[in-house]
Amino acid sequence: MADKDKKTPLYDVHVNLRAKIVDYHGYLMPLEYSRIISEHRSVRNNAGLFDISHMGEIIVEGKGATELVQKIITNDISNLPDHKAAYSPICDEEGGILDDIIVFKYNLDKYMLVINCGNIKKDNKWISKFKSDNVNINDASNQISLLAVQGPKSKEVIRLALGDECSVLSHFHFMEVTVGEMQLTVSRTGYTGEDGFEIFVDNSHCVDLWKMLLEKGKDIDLKPAGLGARDTLRLEAGYLLYGNDIDDYITPLEAGIGWTVKFDKTDFIGKDSLLRLKKFGLKRMFVAFKMRDKGIPRTDNEITHNNNVVGKVTSGTFSPSLDIGIGFGYVLKRFAEHKSLVNIRIRGTDYPAQIVDTPFITLDRER
Amino acid sequence: MDCPEGLFYTKTHEWVKKEGDNKARIGITSHAQSELGDVVYVELPDLDRIVKAGTACTVVESVKAAYDIYAPVSGKVIETNSELENNPQLVNEDPYGKGWFSIIEMENPQELTKLLSNKDYEELCQSK
Secondary structure, X not given: OOOOOEOOOOHHHHHHOOOEEEEEOOXXXXXXXXXXXXXXXXXXXXXXXXXXXXXXXXXXXXXXXXXXXXHHEOOOOOOOOOOEEEEEEEEOOOOOEEEEEEEEEEEOOEEEEEXXXXXXXXXXXXXXXXXXXXXXXXXXXXOEXXXXXXXXXXXHHHHHHHXXXXXXXXXXXXXXXXXXXXXXXXXXXXXXXXXXXXXXXXHHHHHHHHHHHHXXXXXXXXXXXXXXXXXXXXXXXXXXXXXXOEOOOOOOOOOOOHHHOOOOXXXXXXXXXXXXXXXXXXXXXXXXXXXXXXOOXXXXXXXXXXXXXXXXXXXXXXXOOOOEEEEEEEEEHHHHHOOOEXXXXXXXXXXXXXXXXXXXXXXXXXX | OOOOOOOEEOOOOEEEEXXXXXXXXXXXXXXXXXXXXXXXXXXXXXXXXXXXXXOEEEEEEEOOOEEEEEOOOOEEEEEXXXXXXXXXXXXXXXXXXXXXXEEEEEOOHXXXXXXXXXXXXXXXXXXX
């Protein structure tokens, strides 16, 4: 990673809140302010506020914007209404996942791609390769900050802080709003499995927005939450993490997000390879699993069956909601299809785990 | 800094309490538990296991990761804290009391002299 010790505008605020700071892909980010489990519970029961300004934003603008976005993503946005977002992988020619992103469509000539912070340079370079003269690509990652309000009471926080209109946005819709001097893009999106909102703000107003949200959220006990809770929340919700669960060597078909690959749309990068893979069948498949009893799975633990290694863990943690170890990984296809009872090899001992559907928990999300 | 006097400390953040002539009760320091975060599982050594000072003898898992805990002294494990099986958070709540890990029958109580005092340990933590 070339860039090191990058800070979001909220770095000093996090330090003053006595957050434990960790390096995340070159960014100094808050891991936890209090404890991961209590922050996790705040989000599941109430609401939490996250600084996720490390995320990247690429603005694609011009007459050729739709064509370019359609070419680089596997999902189909041709019927996506204005001011709605969509999830999609970006694949290379071999179908390997270069990134998984959220596409925000302002109109046919303007999109914002929200990308993973570890992939900012790679994505910019990749997308530029396919751009024509009638499109402009602007990497706004260093100008735009991003805050997330997540949890069953996030709607109330947003209503008090940003107004009624924002608080009634439909799931995956977004709008632009001016609050005081702040020009914001507010979306009903998130990475926790709860109802929630994400707010894009210029760096210059990021700290003001953070403070305002905490102030307006005081009565409902809105609490700052760190990347630690973000990870346990996304795992319980069944969301993949780029770099752990997916990367350039894994295709969307194997990763269990085949629904994001629309073979019927116009040509897109990776289509031929993915079609071939679909035709000849997959060897390995993504699975989510839950420990039967003891053991906390971790990245790179082996997944075994009758003492044979049949796969590998890509993410694992202790689930605060279920009070048990949960994880993701890849196994040989037949074990995934039969929802087998497998073992996770932790420090040389095999602990039984059941392959399950995601999400791990029942999410009561207001749409 | 919360490090009781009279205990021995290691650079790897374990504490030792000498009990009787040759018994050592061990655990991790308040500083260590705070760095680890929520402790959700403790894998204790089997009884009668012979451990060597400086080698891993216990695993503590927080939400984020698993950490090795090293035996501060050599000897035989004669007791472990079974309370931790159902209440691993005792390590966070009461690291020097109910959150203890095991009792080692020391092979050589002289090893204790190589460990740190609470003052030395506090200095070590602050210099980081």
